[in-house]
Amino acid sequence: MKYQNLKKYFIVPFVFFATGFAQAFDYIQLEKLIKENKLKTISDTIEKLPLSYKSKYVLIFKSRSLHGSSFENPRVLLYGEDASFILSFNGSPEQKGYLGLETMEYDQSTSEFKYREILFPNEKESQSPSSVVRFSDDNPEKCLKCHGQTPRPIWDTHPLWPGVYGENYLTDLSFAERSGLNKFLAIQGSHPRYKHLRNINIFTEKNTFKPDVAARYTNFMKDSPVVELSKYLAKYNIQKIVGQMKRSPEFEKFQFLYLASLSQDCGSFESFLPDGVRPTVVKDLELFSVDTFVKNKKQDLLKKGRALTVNQNLFANQILQNKALDQFRFIVEQSLNISTDFWTMALEADTYDYTQPDSVELALEKELIHQIGKSDEKLKNLVSLRAVGSTVKYCEYLRKNISPNLAQGLKKGSGLSTAQSLQKIYSEEKIRTVAEADPVPGLLNLCASCHQGVVGPALPFLDKDRMSTLLNQGNYPRGTLLQEILYRLSPKAGPNQMPRGLNLSESQIQVLEDYFQNLSEKK
Ligand code: HEC
Ligand code: HEC
Structure with missing residues (x-):
């Protein structure tokens, strides 16, 4: 073993004792670790992280962040024991953001998230003694652009986290995920950064993403890394919301x-x-x-x-x-x-x-x-x-x-009439996008927007199966639900015409009439 390598082994424990082992690892300690050990690369930094960081992480094969990612070279989020401090990096010099180590820290005392970036010199520069590692300010504008002015985590929501290995809650990896993961596993052991990851077999274990009954009993339903991280972030996010209000x-x-x-x-x-x-x-x-x-x-x-x-x-x-x-x-x-x-x-x-x-x-x-x-x-x-x-x-x-x-x-109302406001909501591009992308007639979303039991009487407009049954039932003024709907869609209904507050064109009404008629004949 060369002297250089030996030194590493001695210095690491020493640094941790000096900075207090018992204390949870945080940004200040990371900065210290990098400066005191004169670390110049992300791989050396990962190597020196506490074991909990090297063994608790998620892998993102399609990130929408500043870090490029791929199946083979995923973006890694190391989240440690409780995700109050997270580090992130990716794996290929070809990828966007390769030299940036991104961090997020949740500050319990102020209920605020802090985003920071640590920029490392490239391979060639890192050999030179004069090269420097640059630490960003807290929450630079670069990060707030996506994370918001009062920054919040971006992590999608239960039960689907697109782009992360284990996208679907309580579901086995799909074929595409599995073959992507295999590409990653093939290079992981010899990769300068990924090789420091521990506990990698959790991603291939049978019970990680979809625990069977026995595993549920013995592990008390141990969450997959994706789910575990989500729960922590959701918890901090709630605290942040209330903290922001309280200020x-x-x-x-x-x-x-x-x-x-x-x-x-x-x-x-x-x-x-x-x-x-x-x-x-x-x-x-x-x-x-x-x-x-x-x-x-x-x-x-x-x-x-x-x-x-x-x-x-x-x-x-x-x-x-x-x-x-x-x-x-x-x-x-x-x-x-x-x-x-x-x-x-x-x-x-x-x-x-x-x-x-x-x-x-x-x-x-x-x-x-x-x-x-x-x-x-x-x-x-x-x-x-x-x-x-x-x-x-x-x-x-x-x-x-x-x-x-x-x-x-309280602020005063918008002053618009209901019809004007609805026109405004529905005429925005949003509703058009929704209408076009949706397999059921987009107009149904209008009905659903009031009839999920919040504004109008609860009717499951988006649940085809239940609707097709319900349409033939009911005791409405006009008879069955189908008859009531057909009446409500027609101008005959006068002020009670649906969708409330909007005038549909004749052809739009026709589309809806046909849709409901067909659905009712299915059963
Ligand atoms: C282009 C939008 C965008 C910008 C700008 C951005 N992020 Fe993110 N960030 C994301 C997305 C999307 C995720 C969710 C995970 C993923 O897709 O990689 C994320 C997640 C994170 C996470 C994991 C914890 C969390 O919030 O979910 C960290 C850490 C992070 N970003 C750090 C940073 C830092 C530091 C900066 C500024 C240097 C930054 N981000 C700027 C889009 C962005
Ligand atoms: C802006 C909100 C809103 C929209 C949009 C809307 N409705 Fe309604 N709807 C209501 C309200 C409120 C009622 C209850 C008052 C009434 O009976 O007129 C109602 C009542 C009904 C009823 C009678 C239900 C019952 O239990 O008596 C039917 C049927 C109906 N709507 C169908 C539709 C259809 C079909 C659409 C879509 C084309 C639609 N609605 C869109 C608000 C809305």
Whole structure:
């Protein structure tokens, strides 16, 4: 062994003792590690990372980031024990971003994400003693362009992470993923960067992505790396959202209204609204929900389009709309003047898919209660009571603390009529893209946008199977659901014509009539 190599082995443990082994690895320590060891390459840096980083990671074969990626040379995200600090690199000098080590750090104390880039000299320069490693500022504009001005992780949402090995939740690797992975495995052992990765066999083990029954019992449903990372990021993202809200000077004034918007057991949200603004808020909220639906539908289609394969079963019962979340986002935007367009982890900004394995509104509510409870003992006590089934006092407390004066703090409505607003939502390019990309008539999305149970009566317009059954049933003023729909589509229905607030052309009406007629004859 050459002296040079020997030195490495001695220095590593020494550095860790000097900087405190017990402390979790973070950005400051990474910077120290690089400077003290005079590291000049990403491969040497990876080699010296703590074992937890070298053994916990995801592999991205089609990244939409500043790092190029491929099946053979995937982008790697090392996320360590709890993903509060993440490092990322790729594998080929031909790829974009090859010399940049990207990092993300979640700061628990400020509820903020910090993005930074460490630029290494190229192969030739790195031999020269005068070459330097450059450390970016915190959150340079270069990163905020995609991660947002109040940066958030971009990681897509449960149950599909296009471009990552193990794209589909609880689904075995597809043929394409498997053959891609084999290309990577073929070079991994001798690759200057990838060779430092440990625990690589987790990607080939039978139970990693789709654990069988026995594995579920013994491992308590151990998550695949993709899922594990997602859960951590989703958790931090919720904390970030509430942290961002809390920094606003208006937060305290409205805090109980936010809780009311998320609560599942305190009666309708409308009943919490100050009298003066109730009618405007209810109307604007309807339109807000329609807008949300349209954008989420677009995101859903684009996201599925990015994946190699889509396990459709995972989406069978997915609802693209969530009343509590719509209410919550609406009232936050109205009261704090904060845009929620960059709140989710979806790649497509300006969309509102918060899906995670467990309820997002409960997670948000819990975090809000945790934060508000820090200075409100009473609330904390009432929440404990609520947990054992006594909700009345909790709800009363919210109600009591929502003052009628709040009305003044809410933004005034857009002033547009419902029809004008709908025209605006539907005429935007978004809805056209949606309509064209969708296998069912795009117009159905309009119906669905109000009929997922948020604005109009719940009707499963996008679920063909259920619709074809329901169409022949019902006890509507005009008879079966089919008859009611045909009536509602026709000008005969007058002010009750559907889609509410919009005038379809004759040919558009014809398309829908034919569609429903055909669907009803299927059963
Ligand atoms: C062109 C858009 C874009 C820019 C600009 C961008 N990123 Fe990202 N970033 C992404 C995407 C997309 C992902 C999701 C994973 C993937 O596809 O690689 C991501 C994910 C990440 C992650 C993994 C944690 C997370 O947020 O999900 C880190 C770390 C990261 N980026 C760091 C950076 C840094 C540092 C910069 C600035 C130097 C930066 N990014 C700039 C698009 C971008
Ligand atoms: C902007 C929101 C909105 C859109 C878009 C919309 N609806 Fe409605 N729809 C409603 C509301 C609200 C009601 C309940 C009030 C009423 O009966 O008129 C309703 C009622 C109905 C009913 C009667 C259901 C019942 O239980 O009585 C049918 C059928 C219907 N809509 C069909 C459609 C069809 C088909 C489309 C698409 C072409 C559509 N709707 C688009 C808001 C909407």
